[in-house]
Amino acid sequence: MQKWFNTAGPCKDDIHYMLPSIERLPEIKQLIAQENYFVIHAPRQVGKTTAMISLAKELTDSGQYVSVMLSLEVGAVFSHDPDAAERAILDEWQDAIKFYLPKELQPNDGIQGESGRQIGSFLSAWAQCSPRPLVVFLDEIDALSDQTLVSVLRQIRSGFPRRPHGFPQSLALVGMRDVRDYKFASGGSNRLNSSSPFNIKVRSFTLSNFTLEDVRKLYQQHTDATGQIFTPEAVDLAFHLTQGQPWLVNAIAKEIVEYIAKDPAIPITPELVNQAKEILIKRQDTHLDSLAERLREQRVRAIVQPILSGLELEDTPEDDRRYLLDLGLVVRSQEGGLKIANPIYQEVVPRVLSQGTQDSLPMIQPSWLNADGSLNVQVLLDAFLAFWRQHGEPLFKSTPYPEIAPHLVMMAFLHRVANGGGTLEREYAIGSGRMDICLRYGKVTLGMELKVWADGRSNPLNEGLQQLDNYLSGLGLETGWLVIFDRRKGLPPISDRTTTESTTSPAGRKITVIRG
Template sequence: MPRWFNTAGPCVAANHYMLPALRRLPELRTLIDQQGYFVVHAPRQTGKTTALRSLARELTAEGRYVAVHVSMEMGNPFSQDVGAAELAVLEEWRRDAVHQLPAELQPPPFPNAPPGSRISVALTSWAEAAPRPLVVFLDEVDALRDVTLLSVLRQLRSGYPRRPKNFPSAMALMGLRDVRDYKVATEDREHLGTASPFNIKVRSLTLRNFTAEEVAELYAQHTADTGQRFEPEALALAFESTQGQPWLVNALAKVAVEELVPDRSQPIRREDVERARSVLIARRETHLDSLTDKLREPRVRAILEPVLAGTFAGGGDSYQDDLQYTRDLGLCAPDDPVRVANPIYQELIARVLAGNAEPKVVVAPRSFVLPDGRFDFDRMLREFAAFWREHGEVLAAGMTYHEVAPQLVLMAFLQRVVNGGGQVDREYGVGRGRIDLLVRWPYEENGQRRLQRHALELKVWREGEKDPLAKGLVQLEEYLERLGLDEGVLVIFDRRPEAGGTETRTRFEQAQSPSGRKVTVLRA
């Protein structure tokens, strides 16, 4: 049976291309042997369930433990009814155990118990009946809420001293978030913070992304099965675009090999990966949609808005917690400097945040294509200036991310007119007050494939600051130097109250970079 790239649910070795599930969690066996209770948290679709199910099968097959992977998700609708949540969860556990364990290792009938103690009693009876130490991986724990969540965590803490004979010997709580970020509406808090009842955890682990070598290794499985190879430039772009995020790595390849290049005799080239990336962004499939749904949460906005604006986030007591939460969701890279996790998310976030502006751009994209197939970049600038004069202030005022609203309007305009023929690449200069954009437009000349490139730098002139022109020219020079371009565009959005309306302040100027490169300045 042919295998395929999986983008839905846990991977199955017989059906899917996959890497060794536990390679990215080498500490787990030691924690289990030490009777540890620990947390495994990572963004959706990174392989948590695949890894822990695989480990449960291995541990049981080796004969040292009874290991099972079960879910808490069925308790989600009952955030205020502990008893109903417990019954729903335990019924699902029994079905999970039947599918995962031989009859002699399945749990006995769970005893009747008062609400608020059923999880503890069930785990106690199971551990006492099991012929070996019981290991339980509790998935989707952060699907629970409020009093139900607090009750379950307290029951686990209460039973912990009775292990390994009368309670699970080892246990993992699995979910998107670390315990401190579990949702709970109690007193004046919306999440547990340092007051977690699960203070028995010995470690909090997360799954790293794939390395570039692992992306190549995964794609090589497709080549071995089908003969269809990925060219080196395609592999490099796949890693660059995804930064190894497992769902994106699989989804990118799936679109490329199943939709764009289904002929197995043809290799996957760099341009195929670029097209696949555009398809993923345009579709905003379930995984991507669930991420973008988080953008309007105040904790996420507190981190991402300054990242997109190129400024520094405010200090504040909650900054580190908010940053870790945004990283746990997978929206920000796991290391410093603070930045969006990968170019695909970067593009997607900008499109989502500018979503209300793009429908207002009614110009026809084909009208910007010259007779020889090149992109009319000068006309694009003029048309945007006219668009900004008429609609800019209103559209910017309606943006959720106010600090980066003008830049989002420009990016929405660009996306509309470039979409389908070219590509807009984004770079956010964290702490440098800038956004760099590169418009890439492929065309043919005398039968040869060519590529137009136009660089823009976006800056904002805020109240109390100096005119950013001089600094912007220096920064744009660096960007042009890196790209090997001789000219560029500096866009300065003047947000000072004294600047007047868009009609009076929107104009073009000509300038030069420090080394003499030609710069078109658009003040808006």
């Protein structure tokens, strides 16, 4: 049977390329044997549900346990009505159990408890009549909130001492976040902020991204099935761009083999991987779109804004930093500090944040193109300066992150340029004091560095020239732009203070300095 790369919902081993789930969760079997309750949290679309379904089947097929993955999501609409939520959840569970388990391992029909403890009564009765120890994975736990969430957690905690004969031997809560971050108040503005009322968990751990070797194995399945080769360089680039994020790994391969290079005789090269990456970023499928929605949350903004600008992270609650880590939006870098999780997200985040500004841009004729369609860098500079003097400051109000409004307005302008047939790449990191941008248009590559001059800080010119030297060296360029956004108080309007000058960097490169 033909198989496919999957980007929608749980994988099915008969039609999808997939990796063995237990290899990504090596500790679980030991936790189950020790009769532990635990939490598995990871961002959306990294394979949690696929892993739980697969692992439950493996445990059941071993003959040692009865195991099943059950969802709590249908109870989400009844956040203030635990009774209604329990009825909906149990109805859903009955259907799932009949689908996943043979008749002899299913619980008796009609198990019901008193109002407010139907979940606990069901699990208790099933554990007592089960021919083997019961292991349950409760998916989408963080879809619940308020009274319903607390009721379910308390029922599980109440039954915990009676395991394994009077309650599941082992139980896992599966969701995007750890227990402390589950929503409690209406609207999700407050959180439990502790493991209570689920202080019985022995561990919380996350489902890791694919390793480079995992990506090789996954892509090799397609090669074995079709003969279509992923070159080693293409696999390396796919891993670099995604950092092993499973949805992205699958999405890049799916875009290539189903749309860009459908002929199996065509080898998959880095050029095709880059082409797929650009399509995904521009299209912003559900995965990337849902990630982008988080950027408007205040606790996300407080961390992402300094990352984009390269400034130091101010005092932020540990829970907020953990929240972004749990979402998979940021990671802790080996060099120290937080950074956006992978190069694709690094492109998506500023693109999304500058989208409102892009939509607010006035009509701009592409005067920066020569008659043959090539990019004229000097004319582009003149066009940008004219745009910046007239429209820069008014457009600041169109940006959702006011502290980096100049960055977003400039990127909106550059996106207008790149949309004519080029690409825009960015590099930024918390505490670096800069954002680097590379505009590629045909045979022309333009490297630039964005710096901020804030109150209480020294002129960033010299530091910027040194940093730009390093960036241009990596691009193999001898010229570039250094853009200094002067954000000090009491200055004249941008239209009056925007200037340019030519200077030489410490390494002897010709640099155009733009101040505005």
